[in-house]
Amino acid sequence: MSNPYARLPGWADYGLIPLxxxxxxxxxxxxxxxxxxENPLRAAVILVDGAFGSGPGIAYTLYxxxxxxxxGLAVAVAFHAGLFNIGGEGQAYIGGLGVGIVCLAFDxxxxxxxxxxxxxxxxxxxxxxxxxxxxxxxxxRGSHIVITTIMFNFIAASAMVYLLVDVLxxxxxxxxxxxxxxEGAQLPKLTxxxxxxxxxxxxxxxxxxxxxxxxxxxxVWVLIWRTRLGYEIRTFGFSPKAARYAGISETxxxxxxxxxxxxxxxxxxxxxxxxDQHNVSLDFVSGAGFVGIAVALMGRSHPAGxxxxxxxxxxxxxxxxxxxxxxxxxxxxxxxxxxxxxILFAGALENMFRPAVQALLAGAGPRAAxxxxxxGGDA
Numbered sequence: 001m002s003n004p005y006a007r008l009p010g011w012a013d014y015g016l017i018p019l020x021x022x023x024x025x026x027x028x029x030x031x032x033x034x035x036x037x038e039n040p041l042r043a044a045v046i047l048v049d050g051a052f053g054s055g056p057g058i059a060y061t062l063y064x065x066x067x068x069x070x071x072g073l074a075v076a077v078a079f080h081a082g083l084f085n086i087g088g089e090g091q092a093y094i095g096g097l098g099v100g101i102v103c104l105a106f107d108x109x110x111x112x113x114x115x116x117x118x119x120x121x122x123x124x125x126x127x128x129x130x131x132x133x134x135x136x137x138x139x140x141r142g143s144h145i146v147i148t149t150i151m152f153n154f155i156a157a158s159a160m161v162y163l164l165v166d167v168l169x170x171x172x173x174x175x176x177x178x179x180x181x182x183e184g185a186q187l188p189k190l191t192x193x194x195x196x197x198x199x200x201x202x203x204x205x206x207x208x209x210x211x212x213x214x215x216x217x218x219x220v221w222v223l224i225w226r227t228r229l230g231y232e233i234r235t236f237g238f239s240p241k242a243a244r245y246a247g248i249s250e251t252x253x254x255x256x257x258x259x260x261x262x263x264x265x266x267x268x269x270x271x272x273x274x275x276d277q278h279n280v281s282l283d284f285v286s287g288a289g290f291v292g293i294a295v296a297l298m299g300r301s302h303p304a305g306x307x308x309x310x311x312x313x314x315x316x317x318x319x320x321x322x323x324x325x326x327x328x329x330x331x332x333x334x335x336x337x338x339x340x341x342x343i344l345f346a347g348a349l350e351n352m353f354r355p356a357v358q359a360l361l362a363g364a365g366p367r368a369a370x371x372x373x374x375x376g377g378d379a
Contacts, residue, residue: 012357014300018346020353025345029338036329043323043330050322051315055194059204063271065314069213070268071292072310073220074261076301080224081257082237087134087149088265089289090156091127095266097163098126099273100178100280107185115185116208119274120267127266128259130156135258139251153289164282177281187275207275216264217303233257265289298346313339
């Protein structure tokens with residue numbers, strides 16, 4: 001498929017354009033804040049201060065970002081194969097079930113550093129298997145991956161309700177959740193990491209899952225850009241006809257890519273289940289699967305963009321809570337509006353300012369103009 005826009009340098013495509021979109025999104029959000037009678041600049045200060053102004057604020061911001069790194073990577077891997085995985089929510093749910101089974105079985109027997117690898121494998125395996133069925137239906141039966149993954153979100157949510165109410169709930173308990181895990185299934189907090197900078201922390205939930213998320217971001221970069229499988233995935237996503245002509249199996253790429261995507265989404269459950277609440281309960285995913293779509297779009301499906309995009313949404317979650325507390329006129333619904341504006345400009349309208357950026361770069365000098373023109377002719 002031909003690209004209607006000339007290709008830009010990587011720093012402009014992955015850095016400048018997302019930054020411009022983000023600034024415009026916050027300018028529009030500022031107008032919304034102004035309409036409700038509040039000062040947009042003061043709101044911005046409260047938002048940033050709530051996210052980065054204290055040790056607990058930073059820890060909570062990074063805790064939320066951890067969830068979004070996992071789900072953003074999951075969506076990005078599928079994007080590279082031309083697949084739209086909207087099932088991250090359900091895959092994370094089923095991944096949480098895998099984590100819970102391992103933790104309930106070994107929390108009194110093994111220390112956390114031995115339980116953790118088993119929980120990682122269980123979360124990844126459960127998420128991958130949950131993504132396998134929609135992948136197979138797409139590859140072999142022609143079912144659209146968007147429809148099947150959406151439906152599997154509802155199936156996963158219903159399955160979790162049944163399991164937590166009728167199977168995994170301890171006798172005599174009224175809450176739809178498992179028992180609390182013992183210390184052998186509780187991830188250590190990363191309080192020392194922030195305390196080393198002189199920050200005082202209380203019971204912030206930042207834990208070892210954040211380190212795992214960063215490791216997986218690097219692993220996804222290696223997979224997509226430094227392996228034969230990654231090359232096949234990108235080739236299939238760019239041109240399925242060319243991939244088939246080169247002998248790349250459509251069924252294999254679809255199934256393998258979706259299983260990797262589901263595994264990444266499933267591992268998101270490690271953060272809240274083992275790292276914070278230490279049980280499996282309803283709604284522990286809290287929409288992270290859908291936020292991952294926005295994170296992947298804003299990060300241009302590249303780990304180097306996904307990590308800061310995830311931190312940005314962590315800022316909106318943590319700083320937004322402080323903003324709603326400090327400015328009662330700005331409710332949580334207003335924070336959702338701001339998040340929606342970021343998604344709108346970073347995703348649906350990502351090319352709105354691309355022609356202007358191209359013209360600006362072309363006018364920067366003869367060499368820039370020649371590069372843009374040459375790349376535009378190749379598109």
